[in-house]
Amino acid sequence: MSVDIAQSSPAKRVETGKLMSGAEMLLECLAREGVDCFFGYPGGVTIPFYDALYDHHIRHVLVRHEENAVFAAEGYARATGKVGVCCATSGPGATNLVTGLVDAMMDSIPIVAITGQVHSKLIGSDAFQEADTFGITRPATKHNFMVKTLAELPQIVHEAFYIAASGRPGPVLVDIPKDVFQARGHYTPVDTIHLPGYKVFTEGHTGQIRRAAQLIWEAERPFVYAGGGIIAANASPELTEFVELIDAPAVCTLMGLGGLSSSHPNFVSMPGMHGSYAANMGMTDCDLLIALGTRFDDRVTGQLATFARHARVIHVDIDPAEVGKNRTPDIPIVGDVKRVLQKLTKAVQELQPEFGRKKSEARRKWWSQVRAWKDERPYDRPHSEDEIKPQHLMDEIDRLSGGQAIVCSDVGQHQMWAAQLIRFNEPRLWINSGGLGSMGFGVPSAMGAQMARPDKLVFAICGDGGFQMAIPELATIASQGLPVKIVVMNNGYLGMVRQWQTLFYNNRLSAVTLDCFPDAEKLASAYGFRGRTIEKPWELTKALQEAIADSGPYLLNVKVTPDENVYPMVPAGGSISEMVFGPPQPVAV
Numbered sequence: 001m002s003v004d005i006a007q008s009s010p011a012k013r014v015e016t017g018k019l020m021s022g023a024e025m026l027l028e029c030l031a032r033e034g035v036d037c038f039f040g041y042p043g044g045v046t047i048p049f050y051d052a053l054y055d056h057h058i059r060h061v062l063v064r065h066e067e068n069a070v071f072a073a074e075g076y077a078r079a080t081g082k083v084g085v086c087c088a089t090s091g092p093g094a095t096n097l098v099t100g101l102v103d104a105m106m107d108s109i110p111i112v113a114i115t116g117q118v119h120s121k122l123i124g125s126d127a128f129q130e131a132d133t134f135g136i137t138r139p140a141t142k143h144n145f146m147v148k149t150l151a152e153l154p155q156i157v158h159e160a161f162y163i164a165a166s167g168r169p170g171p172v173l174v175d176i177p178k179d180v181f182q183a184r185g186h187y188t189p190v191d192t193i194h195l196p197g198y199k200v201f202t203e204g205h206t207g208q209i210r211r212a213a214q215l216i217w218e219a220e221r222p223f224v225y226a227g228g229g230i231i232a233a234n235a236s237p238e239l240t241e242f243v244e245l246i247d248a249p250a251v252c253t254l255m256g257l258g259g260l261s262s263s264h265p266n267f268v269s270m271p272g273m274h275g276s277y278a279a280n281m282g283m284t285d286c287d288l289l290i291a292l293g294t295r296f297d298d299r300v301t302g303q304l305a306t307f308a309r310h311a312r313v314i315h316v317d318i319d320p321a322e323v324g325k326n327r328t329p330d331i332p333i334v335g336d337v338k339r340v341l342q343k344l345t346k347a348v349q350e351l352q353p354e355f356g357r358k359k360s361e362a363r364r365k366w367w368s369q370v371r372a373w374k375d376e377r378p379y380d381r382p383h384s385e386d387e388i389k390p391q392h393l394m395d396e397i398d399r400l401s402g403g404q405a406i407v408c409s410d411v412g413q414h415q416m417w418a419a420q421l422i423r424f425n426e427p428r429l430w431i432n433s434g435g436l437g438s439m440g441f442g443v444p445s446a447m448g449a450q451m452a453r454p455d456k457l458v459f460a461i462c463g464d465g466g467f468q469m470a471i472p473e474l475a476t477i478a479s480q481g482l483p484v485k486i487v488v489m490n491n492g493y494l495g496m497v498r499q500w501q502t503l504f505y506n507n508r509l510s511a512v513t514l515d516c517f518p519d520a521e522k523l524a525s526a527y528g529f530r531g532r533t534i535e536k537p538w539e540l541t542k543a544l545q546e547a548i549a550d551s552g553p554y555l556l557n558v559k560v561t562p563d564e565n566v567y568p569m570v571p572a573g574g575s576i577s578e579m580v581f582g583p584p585q586p587v588a589v
């Protein structure tokens with residue numbers, strides 16, 4: 001693949017051939033890539049880089065743990081679509097990045113991670129803070145580079161950005177030895193990228209697209225299954241137009257929420273393990289499943305053998321490895337879902353005179369069935385006079401944000417309730433660790449999102465477990481003055497694990513009780529901002545309004561019913577049509 005990057009680079013900042021250090025060259029490359037801020041933590045081998053940064057305009061955010069540098073970069077990338085950048089020193093700094101890199105890999109998030117490495121002469125000698133970062137991060141990244149000489153540094157950095165953002169996005173790591181940062185040489189801007197082994201198929205096969213259009217007209221019960229690829233490809237307008245044209249019911253996966261507005265009349269909800277009855281029944285009974293930028297994840301499909309078994313499948317994805325990985329499609333289309341949807345919409349329109357209206361009676365029946373499922377079993381919204389129900393908390397956040405706030409979630413029960421009950425009327429509002437499910441993600445990703453979108457109301461919704469993994473970042477939030485609203489849904493448990501132990505392990509609660517949660521007011525005030533604990537339903541609205549109205553960060557600790565379970569639930573390995581809607585009833589003897 002060859003591309004001209006001179007066009008897209010901001011105006012040249014330095015004259016060609018200027019003498020500079022490797023550290024300065026790296027900063028020059030970052031500036032040319034349009035990086036305005038990045039997240040990192042320095043150490044011995046990156047001191048030359050941080051020294052060059054001292055005089056540079058790019059903003060650096062000092063996180064309190066390297067894992068959170070990746071999560072923050074992910075928050076930045078997920079909120080904007082731009083490449084997120086993070087940086088760590090050699091050895092423990094680099095190994096601390098690994099969870100975040102895998103997280104970005106699983107969710108296809110464009111990240112460039114810069115790591116320092118020991119002096120080239122010491123590599124392989126078990127030098128102080130030497131780790132095989134290249135080897136360790138190989139399976140954790142889309143691609144990784146080890147820079148050996150100053151001459152190759154600029155080319156590698158630009159290639160890293162290109163690979164991270166193009167095709168199926170993902171994390172790319174660049175490992176730079178200390179002597180490369182220190183070396184001096186003449187800088188020549190990079191104008192082209194030539195990667196012969198790297199191919200991205202964007203357009204989709206014309207014949208397959210035409211066949212897909214035909215299937216769409218022939219179908220009596222079409223169903224759209226939209227994933228995170230819609231967000232990554234900025235294909236939300238194309239998805240909306242397509243769904244309206246074919247007038248099919250549509251679901252967005254946990255990664256795709258906001259791809260079709262939650263308020264759109266064709267939006268059914270989220271499918272899968274904690275998806276809605278209507279979404280899962282629609283997937284089960286449809287005769288045509290149109291899968292767009294999605295990977296048939298086990299949390300969506302449940303038992304594969306029974307998943308959408310009556311359906312023919314059209315699968316559009318930019319990554320050929322995803323097509324047919326879990327379900328063999330009838331029409332595979334490898335391409336950028338934005339481009340393919342544009343073409344598919346056109347192809348469907350062209351066939352309209354031939355096929356239009358033929359199936360209208362069947363389609364009417366299908367819609368009334370889907371609506372009946374929606375009415376029959378909407379999501380549970382229990383209310384109590386005495387306790388705050390988790391669902392009540394999410395409903396209030398939804399009401400006060402009106403589908404417009406950025407919501408960064410941690411992992412667990414609160415994540416599922418937030419995904420079920422909060423509306424996302426645009427893409428890039430819902431930010432969560434979908435594939436890896438990394439606890440500790442909520443707070444740092446909210447930092448990154450708020451850095452990227454200072455104009456937006458940003459929530460970090462966490463459980464009391466995940467929040468405690470991220471407490472060090474309260475210092476970053478305070479020092480950067482980021483007005484993130486941290487809402488802890490505090491049930492006193494590692495709730496999602498407790499739920500499984502309750503339902504499937506005879507309620508033998510093992511290592512899931514979280515006692516000693518800190519006083520939220522004191523904790524927040526120790527960092528110089530406001531916080532509060534509430535536990536009564538009548539306090540909820542006012543407390544949330546107060547947090548939102550506060551001009552700074554806010555920590556709201558909401559004590560909720562401890563033993564509430566997330567429903568519906570598809571037991572692991574079950575068919576998605578076999579949802580459970582409550583605890584097993586005691587059997588009479």
Ligand SMILES: Cc1ncc(C[n+]2csc(CCOP(=O)(O)OP(=O)(O)O)c2C)c(N)n1
Pocket residue numbers: 410411412413414415437438439440462463464465466467489491493494495496497
């Ligand atoms: C880093 C990490 N460790 C362990 C887990 C396994 N895990 C998934 S959900 C969960 C419980 C989360 O508890 P909490 O943060 O209190 O949220 P809740 O489920 O109560 O909403 C655990 C331990 C994980 N996802 N990530």
